Amino acid sequence: MGDFWPVPDVLAHLAGRWRVERTVRDLASGEEGRFEGVTAFGPLTGGGLLHEESGTFTWQGVTRPAARTLRFLPGGSPGTADIRFADGRPFHDLDLTSGHHVADHPCSADLYRGEFTVRDEDHWRTVWRVGGPAKDLVLTTDYARAR
Template sequence: MGEFWPVPDALTYLAGSWRAERTVRDLANGQTGEFSGTTVFGPLEGGALLHHEFGTFAWQGVPRPAERTLRFLPGASPGTADVRFADGRPFHDLDLTSGHHAADHPCSADLYRGEFTVLDADHWRTVWRVRGPAKDLVLTTDYARER
């Protein structure tokens, strides 16, 4: 078995509930934060998924509730996804057929570069590197399927 676990259909693989653990490192000043929560990929019309993440984010030891919502739509190629913000704006594409995918998202003056790695049937990871005039961050999230 190699480093990556190929996924024939990203939406089928992601469907369901996942435990999410995220670390956030500010490389400019050394500050860190942590998110702990749940990510649910629930069904929408047309085979799409609604991604809802909720939990607690602690920055410099101060915890607060956190959540976000995304839409994962069927992509242009079989087995891929078109990831959108909750309001429909494009975020990034997602192709896990090799078990690994890289995507970019320009946001104002910043560039978000994401790497998605499928480790096995029940574990995957994202690493977002954010660079810009005011940001120098690494966000690493490990997902484990909840049964």
């Protein structure tokens, strides 16, 4: 587990554009989908970053456009972030000062547990495990800095 790359300031590190590849596995059905696109982290009025992701999602042979927006606000301690949905609802905290972080997000009766790992200056990964009565999923996302 010594493969982590510490990030002293998560907002400064994430600023810019990233290529994104995500797999979505439904553990109950065995189905697997794929998202490919770009995430841009741009300045947010009042501080923080606006995370805008766009691309295509393929599920059961059907490819559709997909997008999402999050707000990465300054966190409670230096170098950390408070992640919010586009409408301002809390999502999770993010502290990559060690290069690794685990966050939980309860959503109705399901629990989202995210593991964040920074590999080097230009590569990081998130793995979300979603479990509960409505979902049994693993979402693995790889980010590579777009130069």
